[in-house]
Amino acid sequence: MxxxxxxxxxxxxxxxxxxxxxxxxxxxxxxxxxxxxxxxxxxxxxxxxxxxxxxxxxxxxxxxxxxxxxxxxxGIDKKHKIIIVGAGRIGQALMHFPGFRKEGIIVSAGFDTDPEKIDGQTDIPIFHIKELTDYIKKNNIKLAILTVPENAAMGCLDMMEVGGVKGILNFTSMNLKSLKVAINNVNIGNEIENLIFTITKK
Amino acid sequence: MxxxxxxxxxxxxxxxxxxxxxxxxxxxxxxxxxxxxxxxxxxxxxxxxxxxxxxxxxxxxxxxxxxxxxxxxxGIDKKHKIIIVGAGRIGQALMHFPGFRKEGIIVSAGFDTDPEKIDGQTDIPIFHIKELTDYIKKNNIKLAILTVPENAAMGCLDMMEVGGVKGILNFTSMNLKSLKVAINNVNIGNEIENLIFTITKK
Ligand SMILES: NC(=O)c1ccc[n+]([C@@H]2O[C@H](COP(=O)([O-])OP(=O)(O)OC[C@H]3O[C@@H](n4cnc5c(N)ncnc54)[C@H](O)[C@@H]3O)[C@@H](O)[C@H]2O)c1
Ligand SMILES: NC(=O)c1ccc[n+]([C@@H]2O[C@H](COP(=O)([O-])OP(=O)(O)OC[C@H]3O[C@@H](n4cnc5c(N)ncnc54)[C@H](O)[C@@H]3O)[C@@H](O)[C@H]2O)c1
Incomplete structure (x- = not known):
């Protein structure tokens, strides 16, 4: 480490x-x-x-x-804008977490493909994934959280690289790699299975 | 590691x-x-x-x-029951995730203090936190996910130790320690701040 x-x-x-x-x-x-x-x-x-x-x-x-x-x-004495790509169960939990603002982390927008979730009028707007790359460029977004299904992960990573994102927190179980972007993985499934191993091997 | x-x-x-x-x-x-x-x-x-x-x-x-x-x-060739303590934003996202069942991880119940959330009739019942220790004992629960606010974390850990839980996945930012229980921490805030450090120090 x-x-x-x-x-x-x-x-x-x-x-x-x-x-x-x-x-x-x-x-x-x-x-x-x-x-x-x-x-x-x-x-x-x-x-x-x-x-x-x-x-x-x-x-x-x-x-x-x-x-x-x-x-x-x-570097957290300044405010940092972050976007959430995939406004599903985990994405929504992260979008509405009040604790981020205290650390200067401002969730500025979400992105999804589901028409039911897309809404530009909510306090944190949710846009269609087609608008992702433009939004990143226009708003100079450097940080993103990825909470889409595994099969959409690579496509979204490509769009974020083109837009100019520099860091991604990845919640999918895909092992994403990039030369341009720093990627930290949070793999909840692995954490639980690691615990199962620890308690059954005792 | x-x-x-x-x-x-x-x-x-x-x-x-x-x-x-x-x-x-x-x-x-x-x-x-x-x-x-x-x-x-x-x-x-x-x-x-x-x-x-x-x-x-x-x-x-x-x-x-x-x-x-x-x-x-x-040890994941067998089924493992898991409980979720704190049925809020993150707790609910974990309770309804279809991916766990494929790995033999069965969410058997949730626990909370909010009367609006307590409901014994849903497919995954949500009980009052008072019933936590008894439920763990009666159902021989070894694994739990902790998604309560920081100020409730220590109290819930005590109850889970008494009940006989052996492993906890902790989503609160409290640095929990126990001699009887293996605790894995998922600190989402730290992961984002670590990314901010990585991209600002480049
Ligand atoms: N919920 C959990 O407990 C949990 C646990 C472990 C891993 N994960 C992983 O986290 C990720 C998100 O999980 P979830 O439970 O929030 O899933 P979810 O299905 O609730 O949310 C996924 C969202 O992504 C959207 N989406 C699909 N394709 C897209 C695309 N191409 N571009 C943009 N958005 C797209 C969907 O419309 C949906 O709103 C998944 O990869 C999952 O495997 C979740
Ligand atoms: N949502 C996020 O994005 C996020 C990010 C980082 C850290 N966290 C941490 O994860 C934890 C859960 O966050 P959340 O967003 O789901 O919060 P939340 O407020 O939505 O959920 C917490 C739940 O715990 C319940 N609760 C309160 N006291 C309790 C007690 N004594 N026993 C049982 N239940 C009790 C509440 O009624 C509520 O349903 C918190 O510790 C938070 O700091 C969350």
Whole structure:
């Protein structure tokens, strides 16, 4: 995982710090973060040094300052528009999730082939898939989530590459590959079968 | 990831072989699998040897025989009941997904606190969360998917531990830990932010 591991740790620090902030914490120590995330305190301090996150005067770290710095490093201190390709069961669940907006992730449109779902008047408009490439170009879309059936995945990937998308979160079980686009896979079926393996092999 | 990596490769072989089978393939060579999954042919042959998967007489592997063997190794040659705790946006999308049944994963019930959602008469009944522990015990449930809000996650984990669940797929962003239960996390927010980091740091 290499670079990925560091980024995932940073995301875990962020989630944890946000939760501590909501409880009323103002400061936190590397030991607290290390215990909760099952890593060593020295790794926490190393990560923070590497990303330019400094400790507070009397020891520990000021939560607010660390959160601002982490968001900057991750590039999520700015707003990011995202589109959802495939407005079915999973697509709709993602389109209406209020948690994205808090992280600066704005769902700007959905795309589908089903006439029953296409509606330009809803708060998040759903357009026909024919309009995908033009919409990506006109609105400078860099991020997309793919929630179409497996047999439509390759076609939609082609259209998104032509439009200029740079990153895709892929929920289909197709093993998509691209030279132009970074693709992260969320394979729910594999996760369940991995759990079945873990609990039956015990 | 260690043992995980091997299991995820096995799941990738399975997905790929099912797709080849649906196209009409009967046999496949380790080179085909290796190219598609970006691994070496010798790793494919090593994995197959380790799991007792033999090659066909005239070279290559018979797809049907390999699939039967992989399902046996993964423990998915039997049916597995699964419950969904939190029948909201994501929970409902998972409850009605036809793809699970093909893998022998049977969603047997949902659980929620919202009276509007509780209904014992639907094809997949939704019960009140109070009944969770008893239901797990009575129906010998080993697997659950957790799709409740973050603030309810710990409470539901406690109830599932008492009931005897052995594996949980956790969709909340809470970093849940348990000595008695294997927990796999699917953190959609982290996946998107990881993508944002990848495309902004290029
Ligand atoms: N729902 C789950 O629990 C689940 C679990 C595992 C995997 N997945 C995968 O996630 C993906 C979406 O699943 P779902 O349950 O939301 O399916 P769904 O059938 O509810 O939604 C798919 C949507 O894609 C649309 N569509 C079909 N062809 C299209 C095309 N060419 N262009 C644009 N839109 C198109 C359909 O009209 C539909 O609205 C599938 O690949 C599925 O295998 C879903
Ligand atoms: N929808 C998404 O795109 C998305 C993305 C990232 C993370 N998540 C996470 O997934 C989880 C579910 O998200 P969602 O969008 O489906 O939320 P949701 O609000 O639509 O569904 C949550 C359900 O849990 C029920 N619930 C609340 N307290 C409960 C309790 N104590 N016991 C049982 N049920 C209870 C609610 O009544 C509701 O039906 C959340 O933790 C969320 O942060 C969702």
């Amino acid at each position: 290499g670079a990925d591991d560091k980024v995932y740790r940073l995301l875990n620090y962020k989630n944890l710090l946000n939760r501590l902030k909501s409880i009323g914490f103002v400061k936190v120590f590397s030991d607290n973060l290390a215990d909760t995330l099952d890593i060593s305190p020295s790794l926490v301090r190393k990560d923070f040094r590497e990303f330019g996150i400094r400790g507070a005067q009397k020891g520990g770290y000021t939560i607010e300052a660390v959160l601002i710095k982490i968001n900057e490093v991750l | 260690g043992a995980d990596d091997k299991v995820y490769r096995l799941l990738n072989y399975k997905n790929l072989l099912n797709r080849l089978k649906s196209i009409g393939f009967v046999k496949v060579f380790s080179d085909n699998l290796a190219d598609t999954l970006d691994i070496s042919p010798s790793l494919v042959r090593k994995d197959f040897r380790e799991f007792g998967i033999r090659g066909a007489q005239k070279g290559g592997y018979t797809i049907e025989a390999v699939l039967i063997k992989i399902n046996e190794v993964l």
